[in-house]
Amino acid sequence: MAKQQISLTVNGDLYELLVSDQQTLLDIIRTEIGLTGTKRGCTTGACGVCTVHNADGEAVLSCLTHALEWDQESITTIEGLESDGELDAIQKAFVEYHALQCGFCTPGVVMSAKAVINKYPEPTEEQINAGMAGVLCRCTGHIKVKEAIRNTHKIRARDGVKGA
Ligand code: FES
Ligand code: FES
DSSP states (O other): OOOEEEEEEETTEEEEEEEOTTOBHHHIIIIISOOOSSOOSOSSSSSOTTEEEOTTSOEEEGGGSBGGGGTTEEEBOGGGSOBTTBOOHHHHHHHHTTOOSSOSSHHHHHHHHHHHHHHOSSOOHHHHHHHTTTOOOSSSOSHHHHHHHHHHHHHHHHHOOOOO
C-alpha cells in the first residue's frame, strides 16, 4: 500500500512523515524520527518498554498502535520529559531511589510512572499498582520503582520543578 503523510508533534516539534499501514507508532518514533529512548521489547503489549504519552499525559503502548492513527496528534517520549536541561521530578526520583539497573526498561517504566503521577500527584499504593501493572523490569524489580513513584512529590516540592 502507498504511504500516507501524517503530521505528528513529538516533544513539541512537528514532523511531516510518510508512513505505511504496516508501521506502528513505535516504528516511526525510532526509525523515522530517530528518538531511540523508546524501546522495542515484546511488541505484543506485554512489557511496557515502548510506553509514550498522548496529549493528555496518559500512557500509550506505541508498539500496539498504527502510526496512521496519530495524524494531527501530539505525543511525548522519554526525551521530552526534561525541561531546559533539568530532569523531571520522576526522573530524579528514579536516580535518587536507585530504581534501575541495566536501564533497558527504564524509559518505558518512567513514562508509565509519570502517567501515574500526572493523574495522582501523591498516589496510593493501589493507584501505583494499577498504573504500573503493564510494565515489566527483569533486573531491578518493582520495589524501588514504587518507592521512587511514592516519593516523587517530595522531590517536586524540594526542587520546585514541575514533575507532574
Ligand atoms: S514493546 Fe510494547 S508492550 Fe512490549
Ligand atoms: S532495569 Fe534492566 S530490565 Fe529493568
